[in-house]
Amino acid sequence: xxxxxxxxxxxxxxxxxxxxxxxxxxQKVLILEKKSFPRPxxxxxxxxxxxxxxxxxxxxxxxxxxxxxxRIHFYLLGIKIxxxxxxxxxxxxxxxxxxxxxxHVPIVTHTVKNIVKTQEDYIIDDKxxxxxxxxxxxxxxxxxxxxxxxxxxxxxxxxxxxVEKEYRCNYLETGCHIWFFDHGLPGYAWYLPKGNGWLNxxxxxxxxxxxxxKKNILDHWHEFTKKLNQLSLIDNIPEHPRGxxxxxxxxxxxxxxxxxxxxxxxxxxxxxxxxxxxxxxxSSGLMVAEAIAKDKEYIPDSLxxxxxPGIFMPGKKQ
Numbered sequence: 001x002x003x004x005x006x007x008x009x010x011x012x013x014x015x016x017x018x019x020x021x022x023x024x025x026x027q028k029v030l031i032l033e034k035k036s037f038p039r040p041x042x043x044x045x046x047x048x049x050x051x052x053x054x055x056x057x058x059x060x061x062x063x064x065x066x067x068x069x070x071r072i073h074f075y076l077l078g079i080k081i082x083x084x085x086x087x088x089x090x091x092x093x094x095x096x097x098x099x100x101x102x103x104h105v106p107i108v109t110h111t112v113k114n115i116v117k118t119q120e121d122y123i124i125d126d127k128x129x130x131x132x133x134x135x136x137x138x139x140x141x142x143x144x145x146x147x148x149x150x151x152x153x154x155x156x157x158x159x160x161x162x163v164e165k166e167y168r169c170n171y172l173e174t175g176c177h178i179w180f181f182d183h184g185l186p187g188y189a190w191y192l193p194k195g196n197g198w199l200n201x202x203x204x205x206x207x208x209x210x211x212x213x214k215k216n217i218l219d220h221w222h223e224f225t226k227k228l229n230q231l232s233l234i235d236n237i238p239e240h241p242r243g244x245x246x247x248x249x250x251x252x253x254x255x256x257x258x259x260x261x262x263x264x265x266x267x268x269x270x271x272x273x274x275x276x277x278x279x280x281x282x283s284s285g286l287m288v289a290e291a292i293a294k295d296k297e298y299i300p301d302s303l304x305x306x307x308x309p310g311i312f313m314p315g316k317k318q
Contacts, residue, residue, distance in 0.1 A: 164202025
């Protein structure tokens with residue numbers, strides 16, 4: 001059986017940021033990740049300036065495709081609102097691999113199926129043992145299901161369902177566009193060029209409201225992509241979009257039980273207005289590293305719950 005002081009289940013931005021910080025603080029860490037890197041990831045790849053501050057590097061040192069966004073065109077009830085801003089977009093396929101590589105922590109490709117708590121440790125699938133266990137496996141994290149689901153059930157009103165596609169296309173428009181409540185969508189749709197011919201488009205909305213209106217997220221996807229095509233923002237309608245779910249950030253959630261912690265989407269930390277989760281993922285990972293290594297409190301409620309205030313403040317970092 002392989003032993004480590006700390007095991008992190010999930011190697012995305014939350015898990016890799018946490019692992020890197022724990023290693024720097026002298027802790028022995030192992031990451032279990034069900035997929036090998038690099039791996040496709042359904043995500044718009046929105047990065048705030050604060051993310052690079054947390055990572056301790058200037059944006060120009062990021063070694064992969066990085067698109068700086070200086071203006072966002074918002075659409076609200078048919079009204080166009082152009083806003084100067086200072087944001088970035090990355091391809092998660094590249095960003096996540098870069099994050100895991102710079103952590104310099106051992107990573108094992110393993111799908112966690114069973115977790116048993118002993119008097120002092122946690123045993124995973126009779127193969128791995130640790131004193132501290134960190135759930136960083138996204139919305140469907142097995143650590144959440146095992147230790148938090150009964151007492152910390154996420155309310156369905158906070159569940160967001162999204163469908164998106166990142167692909168190469170011959171787009172002419174290079175600006176970022178975001179539509180709120182388009183065609184009755186209880187959420188927003190986006191158009192995010194990333195450079196080098198890569199484009200990310202998608203729609204996301206509240207699950208319960210979609211269910212009540214008897215119009216699913218794919219219906220909105222088809223309406224949205226048809227609209228983009230008619231506006232000549234895309235030259236063809238892409239097929240086979242990918243879907244995913246996540247939970248919005250609500251206060252007073254239980255994200256620690258004894259020596260088990262939740263971070264990132266496993267804890268449900270996406271912002272309430274834009275569904276942005278990378279900043280919260282990295283921040284929560286760093287918080288847990290400090291909590292374990294320095295015996296500090298873990299208080300993710302202190303993380304920002306909204307993205308728009310930072311977007312509407314050009315020249316300032318979030």
